[in-house]
């Protein structure tokens with residue numbers, strides 16, 4: 624089944640985040656997401672809280688670790704990885720724990736871009752965040768896309784929302800076997816993901832992609 628996920632969202636547990644975790648889940652639901660990854664800076668307080676809340680939206684717990692080389696997104700964990708280590712060491716630890724590792728905004732100058740400082744981390748990661756809705760302008764997203772292609776990595780999108788209204792601006796369609804966080808993470812690891820990032824709400828995107836699916840079906844049936 625195809626599930627729509629935003630893989631990079633902050634709550635007010637991040638020093639620069641403003642959205643309470645309850646509101647993140649509400650907004651995710653209202654905007655048509657099936658799943659949302661709660662990834663605060665160096666804390667899993669809200670990820671843990673999200674898991675305890677009643678919601679139709681699947682919660683992928685995670686953390687955005689501030690390594691010595693820049694930010695590293697770790698999905699599928701409530702563990703608080705130590706900040707300040709070399710990125711490749713943090714990645715080794717997270718992968719040994721069975722987590723999925725994404726390098727977010729890998730080439731964004733002045734944005735804790737791990738890709739600029741630790742090439743090994745790029746090669747080790749499971750995926751690169753090519754679409755980051757906060758830093759949409761410029762060539763850094765394109766540069767990340769080329770790197771992902773060159774390294775054979777899956778491409779992800781993240782709203783990197785620090786305010787409620789941006790939850791759902793990073794759109795990933797993941798082909799998962801069931802509606803669980805584990806199934807989503809296995810599918811991501813296997814590369815069964817299509818990512819897109821738009822400056823449009825997910826509901827508009829859903830309407831458009833539904834039309835596309837209808838067109839494809841009609842073509843196949845030659846209607």
Ligand SMILES: [Zn+2]
Nearest residue numbers: 687694727735
């Ligand atoms: Zn970041």
Ligand SMILES: [Zn+2]
Nearest residue numbers: 631633687783
């Ligand atoms: Zn972030």
